[in-house]
Each structure stands twice: as C-alpha cells, then as structure tokens.
Amino acid sequence: MSEPTEQQEEETPYQVLGGDARVRELVDRFYDLMEIEPKYDVLRKMHAPDLADIRDKLYWYLCGWLGGPQLYVERFGHPMLRARHMPFSIGVAERDAWIGCMVQAMDETQVPDNLREGLERAFAQLADWMRNRAE
Numbered sequence: 224m225s226e227p228t229e230q231q232e233e234e235t236p237y238q239v240l241g242g243d244a245r246v247r248e249l250v251d252r253f254y255d256l257m258e259i260e261p262k263y264d265v266l267r268k269m270h271a272p273d274l275a276d277i278r279d280k281l282y283w284y285l286c287g288w289l290g291g292p293q294l295y296v297e298r299f300g301h302p303m304l305r306a307r308h309m310p311f312s313i314g315v316a317e318r319d320a321w322i323g324c325m326v327q328a329m330d331e332t333q334v335p336d337n338l339r340e341g342l343e344r345a346f347a348q349l350a351d352w353m354r355n356r357a358e
C-alpha cells in the first residue's frame with residue numbers, strides 16, 4: 224500500500240455539522256424560538272408576520288456561509304448582508320437577542336462540540352457587524 228500522496232482536504236463546517244438537513248434544523252429551531260420565547264420578542268417584532276420566507280433565506284445563506292452549496296448567492300447574488308439590514312434598527316439589545324437565540328438553537332439541536340465554540344464566535348462577530356445603532 225502506498226502512502227497517501229495528497230493531503231486530505233479539510234472538512235467544511237457544513238460537513239462537520241452534517242449537511243443541509245442539519246442546517247435546516249438549526250434555522251428552524253432559531254425561528255421557532257423567536258416565536259415562542261418572550262425574551263426574543265425584540266427580534267420577533269422586527270420580522271414579517273409570516274417567517275416562512277426568512278426561514279428559507281437564512282437556510283440558503285448559512286449553507287453557503289458554512290462552506291456548503293452557495294444557495295443564497297445563486298438566487299440573489301452577493302448577500303450584502305449589512306446593507307440588507309439597514310432598514311432595521313439594530314443596536315446592542317437586538318444583537319444580543321440574535322446571538323442568544325442562535326446559541327440556544329445550537330444547544331438544542333446539538334451542534335457538534337468541535338464546531339460549537341468557533342461557530343458561536345463567528346456568529347457573534349457577524350451579528351456585531353450588523354449593528355447600525357450606537358447602543
């Protein structure tokens with residue numbers, strides 16, 4: 224048997240998580256929590272009454288962001304995520320509610336330990352970058 228000549232490609236976070244069904248599960252839990260947990264009311268009130276479209280959009284976005292298929296970009300082009308959030312007033316309270324809701328969704332859908340910490344840090348950075356109100 225010969226030695227492997229090429230270095231094995233590193234798995235993407237998308238693969239480590241378990242692929243598209245697991246991304247969908249995380250997103251669905253995120254918006255379920257936004258609907259049922261009073262502590263995320265600040266987020267729920269900013270969103271459309273029907274969350275069906277945004278469930279799809281965040282799922283498409285996260286598949287690509289995690290290194291899987293670029294489903295959002297295929298449909299809408301460059302995400303320009305910060306610009307798309309400009310119509311909404313996002314300060315510390317909204318940012319922290321978003322992060323809290325995502326952390327709870329990650330816990331409840333058992334995101335693998337080897338992914339969990341890095342993902343929380345990356346989500347927190349992205350959410351902070353979305354702030355468009357001073358406090």
Ligand code: HEM
Binds near residue numbers: 280311313317318
């Ligand atoms: C920082 C706190 C955040 C708040 C308060 C917030 C809030 C919102 C709201 C109100 C919408 C519009 C939903 C609708 O049409 O009903 C939206 C859209 C969206 N958000 Fe956020 N968001 C935040 C952070 C993030 C982060 C960190 C991500 C990515 C990981 C993200 C991804 C998206 C995407 C992909 C859309 C759809 C954009 C489009 O219209 O195509 N958001 N967000």
